[in-house]
Amino acid sequence: MTFEGWKGKLYSIVELITLLAVLQLMWIGLTILGLVLFGITPASVAMFTTLRKRLQGEDRLKQLVKTYWDTYKVEFIPSNKIGIMIIAVGYFLTINFQIISTFQSMMGLISLTLFITISIIYGVMVLNIFQIYAHYELPYFRYFAVSILFSIAYPLQMIGSIVGLTILYLIFNWIPGLLPFFGVSVTALFLTWMSSNIFKKKEEAEKQINYASV
Structure with missing residues (x-):
């Protein structure tokens, strides 16, 4: 059954809301299934891939749910290699902040400046790495480098993502009841949407280059 006009738009909105709620519940469930530590990365990768x-x-809910589950199973071990690295670096930064906070005078200022710089790079990497992982097949360590270079190459996209995430944070802080049902899925949808046009333009440019070289 298809709808036209305002009924069709309303149906699409309801369908998208349903999808986001289902994906959110799957993310929570599969994260717990992986004992949280080993479940959060494949669940997040599956989320970005599905969105x-x-x-x-692709707008069939059943097919999208299947894509989520299949991606989670396939990427469980590969994506956890990246997840463990992200957690390890995050833990390292946390420990170092506690040490740096005890420094005094010029040494403390220099150390804090260096720490903030590294933390920003780390934050940028985490912000992009799941999108890069869902879109490209790269050697393990290149995902980290490409995630950082992506923000350098497209600063407006990064600024827009930060602004959008800030707005989402304010909305979820204002209506915390939305978090369990849409917190992760809406955030992932926004980030995927922000990067999709860049990926699309990049693919079109690569096709034109390949066509011209034939």
């Missing part, structure tokens, strides 16, 4: 499919035109 990328949705933005590319």
Whole structure:
């Protein structure tokens, strides 16, 4: 059954809301299934992969749920290699902040400046790495480098993402009841949408280059 006009738009909105709620529940469930520590990364990768499919035109809920589950199973071990690295670096930064906070005078200022710089790079990497992982097949360590270079190459996209995430934070802080049902899924959808146009333009440019070289 298809709807036209305002009914069609309303149906699409309801369908998207349903999808986001289902994906959120799957993310929570599969994160717990992986004992949280080993479940959060494959669940997040599956989330970004599924939402990328949705933005590319796939709108069948059953198929999207299948994509999520299949991606989670396939990427459980590979994505956890990245997840463990992210957690390890985050833990390292936390410990170092506690040490740096005890420094005094010029040494403390220099150490704090260096720490803030590294923390910003780390934050940028985490912000992009799941999108990069869902879109490209790269050697393990290149995901980290490309995630950082992505923000340098497209600063407006990064600024827009930060502004959007700030707005989402304010909304969820204002209506905390939305967090359990849409917190992760809406955030992932926003980040996927922000990067989708860049990926699309990049693919079109690569096709034109390949066509011209033939």
